[in-house]
Amino acid sequence: GLANNNFGTGLAYPVDMIVGPDGAIYYVSLYGSVRKISYPKWAAKTSMPTARRGLRSGAVNGKIYAIGGSDSAVPLSIVEEYDPATNAWTNCGGSCAPMPTSRGSFTISTVNGKIYAVGGWDGGYLNTVEEYDPATNIWTNCGGSCAPMPTARRGFASSVFNGKIYAVGGRGVLGYLNIVEEYDPAANTWTNCGGGCASMSTARRGIRTSMVNGKIYAIGGWDSLGYFNVVEEYDPSTDTWVTKSPMPTTRGSHRHGVVDGKIYVFGGTNGILYFDTVEVYDPATDGWTTGPSMRAPRRSLAGDTVNGKIYAIGGYNGSYLSTVEEYAPPSPAIAVRAVDDANGNGSPDVAVLYNDFISGVTSVYVKDGATGALINSYSIKAGNMPVDLETVPDINGNGVPETAVLLVGYGSGMARVQIKDASTGAVINNVYFGKGHTPVNLEIMPDIDGNFMPELAVSGVDPSSGRVVVTVKDAYTGLLVNRIFFNKSYAPASLEVVPDMNGNNASELALLGVDPADGKVRVTVKDAYAGGLLNQIYFDKRFVPVSFAVVPDIDGGGDSEIALLGARASDGRKRVTIKDSATGALVNRRITFFGKDFSIQKSLAVVPDVDGNFTSELAVLGVRSDDGRVRVTLKDAATGGLVKHLSFSSDYAPRDMAVVPDIDGSGDSEIAVLGVSRSSGNVRVTIKDAVTGNLINNIPIP
Numbered sequence: 001g002l003a004n005n006n007f008g009t010g011l012a013y014p015v016d017m018i019v020g021p022d023g024a025i026y027y028v029s030l031y032g033s034v035r036k037i038s039y040p041k042w043a044a045k046t047s048m049p050t051a052r053r054g055l056r057s058g059a060v061n062g063k064i065y066a067i068g069g070s071d072s073a074v075p076l077s078i079v080e081e082y083d084p085a086t087n088a089w090t091n092c093g094g095s096c097a098p099m100p101t102s103r104g105s106f107t108i109s110t111v112n113g114k115i116y117a118v119g120g121w122d123g124g125y126l127n128t129v130e131e132y133d134p135a136t137n138i139w140t141n142c143g144g145s146c147a148p149m150p151t152a153r154r155g156f157a158s159s160v161f162n163g164k165i166y167a168v169g170g171r172g173v174l175g176y177l178n179i180v181e182e183y184d185p186a187a188n189t190w191t192n193c194g195g196g197c198a199s200m201s202t203a204r205r206g207i208r209t210s211m212v213n214g215k216i217y218a219i220g221g222w223d224s225l226g227y228f229n230v231v232e233e234y235d236p237s238t239d240t241w242v243t244k245s246p247m248p249t250t251r252g253s254h255r256h257g258v259v260d261g262k263i264y265v266f267g268g269t270n271g272i273l274y275f276d277t278v279e280v281y282d283p284a285t286d287g288w289t290t291g292p293s294m295r296a297p298r299r300s301l302a303g304d305t306v307n308g309k310i311y312a313i314g315g316y317n318g319s320y321l322s323t324v325e326e327y328a329p330p331s332p333a334i335a336v337r338a339v340d341d342a343n344g345n346g347s348p349d350v351a352v353l354y355n356d357f358i359s360g361v362t363s364v365y366v367k368d369g370a371t372g373a374l375i376n377s378y379s380i381k382a383g384n385m386p387v388d389l390e391t392v393p394d395i396n397g398n399g400v401p402e403t404a405v406l407l408v409g410y411g412s413g414m415a416r417v418q419i420k421d422a423s424t425g426a427v428i429n430n431v432y433f434g435k436g437h438t439p440v441n442l443e444i445m446p447d448i449d450g451n452f453m454p455e456l457a458v459s460g461v462d463p464s465s466g467r468v469v470v471t472v473k474d475a476y477t478g479l480l481v482n483r484i485f486f487n488k489s490y491a492p493a494s495l496e497v498v499p500d501m502n503g504n505n506a507s508e509l510a511l512l513g514v515d516p517a518d519g520k521v522r523v524t525v526k527d528a529y530a531g532g533l534l535n536q537i538y539f540d541k542r543f544v545p546v547s548f549a550v551v552p553d554i555d556g557g558g559d560s561e562i563a564l565l566g567a568r569a570s571d572g573r574k575r576v577t578i579k580d581s582a583t584g585a586l587v588n589r590r591i592t593f594f595g596k597d598f599s600i601q602k603s604l605a606v607v608p609d610v611d612g613n614f615t616s617e618l619a620v621l622g623v624r625s626d627d628g629r630v631r632v633t634l635k636d637a638a639t640g641g642l643v644k645h646l647s648f649s650s651d652y653a654p655r656d657m658a659v660v661p662d663i664d665g666s667g668d669s670e671i672a673v674l675g676v677s678r679s680s681g682n683v684r685v686t687i688k689d690a691v692t693g694n695l696i697n698n699i700p701i702p
Helices: none
Strands: 017-019 025-028 034-038 043-045 056-060 063-067 079-083 107-111 114-121 125-132 157-161 164-168 180-184 208-212 215-219 231-235 240-243 255-259 262-266 278-282 287-291 302-306 309-316 320-327 333-339 349-356 361-368 374-379 384-392 402-409 415-421 427-434 441-445 455-461 468-474 480-486 491-498 508-514 521-527 533-539 543-551 561-568 574-580 586-594 598-607 617-624 630-636 642-648 652-660 670-677 683-689 695-701
Touching: 056 107, 056 114, 056 302, 063 114, 063 302, 063 309, 107 157, 107 164, 114 164, 157 208, 157 215, 164 215, 208 255, 208 262, 215 262, 255 302, 255 309, 262 309, 333 384, 333 670, 349 384, 349 683, 349 695, 361 384, 361 402, 361 695, 384 441, 402 441, 415 455, 427 455, 427 468, 441 491, 455 491, 468 491, 468 508, 480 508, 480 521, 491 543, 508 543, 521 543, 521 561, 533 561, 533 574, 543 574, 543 598, 561 598, 574 598, 574 617, 586 598, 586 617, 586 630, 598 652, 617 652, 630 652, 630 670, 642 670, 642 683, 652 683
Parallel strands: 333 652
Antiparallel strands: 017 025, 025 034, 043 320, 056 063, 063 079, 107 114, 114 125, 157 164, 164 180, 208 215, 215 231, 231 240, 255 262, 262 278, 278 287, 302 309, 309 320, 333 349, 349 361, 361 374, 384 402, 402 415, 415 427, 441 455, 455 468, 468 480, 491 508, 508 521, 521 533, 543 561, 561 574, 574 586, 598 617, 617 630, 630 642, 652 670, 670 683, 683 695
């Protein structure tokens, strides 16, 4: 199941707030009331060591380098390194090499893992270009000296396209500029589009640019007469400019971040006020919406985007600032699940839970895994917030599986599971779990009550006792099967179903919990029929839990194993530890998937044996921090040996993963990754063969 409760940590911890389909945060009380609080908020992070304005930043290998600026009238050369994964200013393991030229109001661009500082102000206009290699902590300066920019200037912007840097606007000795100059770091030459790049319509400084889907967007700025809300789009491939819809707020000296193909504009000034406001531009629709305001207004700040999160750093609002804020925009893609053949063509299918934040509509799309053809789609009734999606074995007797969506009513607070036929969309049942159930996730269980129909298990918090409760109801009748309580000291993170351990022919329930007081990590296993305690399994709390899964028997004891994926803050290592569900004995604890250069998503999946040793494999979804490369790594659950690395497009930021039965006739499972394009915002499911890595399909959603 999907615990839809991640707010900036990337880890599945329980909270009583859920992100709705409109991107807003809704508070669900223990007594069932639902109230809209606000849009997802900016979180305060560890402050930068040196307060300053006019600084710039670049992100390399998942770390942000805050460079230059000023803390009075004096320009700075300081470089400080921030690691978002640990929320610490690591400063290159000691101290980062200072920039050779002290300056502010310059630009930073990152190309092939190196940072280029261009132009700026040190009491005079600069055209200096300097190159920094974070891997060696050396200002390498293009092997000698980097070619200077043709026009010295400050307050301009830059973006990268096809490995070239485009310097846009600013102010120089001749006044406010609308020019564009092109730099090729590989050749260390200002090529200037082969003769002279086309100029913007509006000359301005304090401008900012962002690259989306091969186009550069120049937004805001100011000149001697005032501030602008102008937006102009530049196409480097044709060297042409087009005017787009203006920004709602006139501002300059702001900052941008790009997530899922949308530009987030934050901070800045209009010459009178300092702004904390955020406005979001969608190039696909040429439209603007409002985002959540920052915690503090500021101008002349730095900002970067790392792993889908936006960072605002330093700046000025009457005082020089060192504060850092982080914002994680909501994603339109929520979950992907495998569906047994829903259209009768003999091939498995996929179901996707999808949010359209523009219309506020949440939908489920069922598409053919082999052809990508739409089988069925339906929208969630307005006023209901989706929490989780699962697939259910056939209930209505037509031989086709069903889809089940866990919902919470915005006004009523009523938690329910809506079950619909995967092929027709017909409503089969609405199973209500009450107003007092704060849901965490949904799981589907084999029959317990003897009517040969599956059960629904929903984890949450009981309002009368504060204890964690899993409520089990019959998917066909909606009748209560059992209500099982867990220790309230361990906040619930995720729920999984375990095959029968105690011989009563009923499945068990395993709940992952974390003790907020001491950080202890525990999986509690209870009988789903009788509710009796079967085991409490403890894991190393140094590895913060991300996800867990139930693995078929490895050690020959006859019972399933519990696999926990965790991340260690001290060194960034991501590890799966496997323990026996019945005895708690260690089965395997040294399956390392990624180091600090990869961030991991919530997805840990169990893949049926593909390497022929009769034990399952484990699949973990990760994103490389330096270049956004997406990878699913498969390792043998028994030996820990590498089975396969599957690479996916770096343009599509992954949101979820599912294991799909064989589609291409190879006899092995497939891996489906749900992603959102970083450049266009489009959503798609990419399916690859788990053994060969061959592409089977790219399925657009919707």
